[in-house]
Amino acid sequence: MVIVRLMGGLGNQMFQYAAARRVALTNKVPLKLDVSWFARSRDRAYALHALSIQEAFASPDDLRPLTAPSARGLERLVFRLRRRFKIGHRWTWIQERRLSRFDRRLLAATSPVYLDGYWQSERYFGDIADTIRRDFTIAAPADGRSREILDQIVATESVSVHVRRGDYVSDARKSTARSVCTPDYYRRCVTRIAERLAHPHLFLFSDDPPWVSANLRFEHPTTLVSTVPARPEHEDLRLMSACRHHIIANSSFSWWGAWLNPSCDKLVLAPRRWMNDRRVDDRDVVPPSWVRV
Numbered sequence: 001m002v003i004v005r006l007m008g009g010l011g012n013q014m015f016q017y018a019a020a021r022r023v024a025l026t027n028k029v030p031l032k033l034d035v036s037w038f039a040r041s042r043d044r045a046y047a048l049h050a051l052s053i054q055e056a057f058a059s060p061d062d063l064r065p066l067t068a069p070s071a072r073g074l075e076r077l078v079f080r081l082r083r084r085f086k087i088g089h090r091w092t093w094i095q096e097r098r099l100s101r102f103d104r105r106l107l108a109a110t111s112p113v114y115l116d117g118y119w120q121s122e123r124y125f126g127d128i129a130d131t132i133r134r135d136f137t138i139a140a141p142a143d144g145r146s147r148e149i150l151d152q153i154v155a156t157e158s159v160s161v162h163v164r165r166g167d168y169v170s171d172a173r174k175s176t177a178r179s180v181c182t183p184d185y186y187r188r189c190v191t192r193i194a195e196r197l198a199h200p201h202l203f204l205f206s207d208d209p210p211w212v213s214a215n216l217r218f219e220h221p222t223t224l225v226s227t228v229p230a231r232p233e234h235e236d237l238r239l240m241s242a243c244r245h246h247i248i249a250n251s252s253f254s255w256w257g258a259w260l261n262p263s264c265d266k267l268v269l270a271p272r273r274w275m276n277d278r279r280v281d282d283r284d285v286v287p288p289s290w291v292r293v
Contacts, residue, residue: 011252162254
């Protein structure tokens with residue numbers, strides 16, 4: 001069995017599922033989802049239910065051998081030592097060592113294994129890309145408004161532009177680490193796109209549509225897709241992935257919007273730095289065929 005700990009927003013959950021799906025397929029064992037993290041989260045919820053994944057949840061019985069005693073003390077220490085050195089403990093626990101760096105231990109993992117991390121790299125599942133794209137198909141048909149926008153996307157030289165703000169702006173700690181996508185970044189990306197496309201049509205997606213309307217103006221046809229109140233995340237994901245080309249933020253959500261487009265001819269522009277902290281090695285986050293700007 002493979003159990004993966006899910007946490008964060010939809011984009012992060014997709015990375016975690018995709019990496020674990022590959023491990024489960026390699027081992028020919030079931031994959032189960034540990035959603036216990038969301039019971040302690042105030043602003044995040046399990047979000048993969050809208051996708052066509054193989055959805056099976058880890059039960060309390062499944063998790064019991066993996067759960068350390070809650071009280072600190074000798075019993076908890078002994079549990080962790082047994083888990084680390086596999087003394088009378090058959091499960092392997094793989095915890096991500098460094099955010100944004102590929103960890104080759106995952107590709108060699110054998111069942112039973114518990115995966116605890118973000119696993120933000122195509123290298124974990126690139127060899128089963130078709131399977132992951134099928135699993136991440138939106139299960140329900142598009143609603144009426146989405147259908148209208150999809151028709152526009154198909155009929156134009158469509159470019160998704162994702163602007164991630166939210167806690168990247170409101171949370172001082174995250175703002176310092178992640179505020180890399182300035183208006184100038186988007187202007188530079190659009191200029192690059194216009195050098196390649198004769199008639200680009202920009203489809204703007206954001207968790208802050210008023211800010212986008214006030215701060216991003218372009219000389220090309222533009223459709224602000226996101227609305228207030230916000231559309232369901234999976235609807236924006238469906239529309240972003242239907243675009244022909246992509247300008248992404250340093251966001252796992254817009255990463256997936258671009259990656260789910262299977263076209264070999266797509267142009268994907270991504271931030272040169274995924275995080276401001278240069279001590280973070282982010283070379284494995286952005287696929288080599290994408291262009292850093």
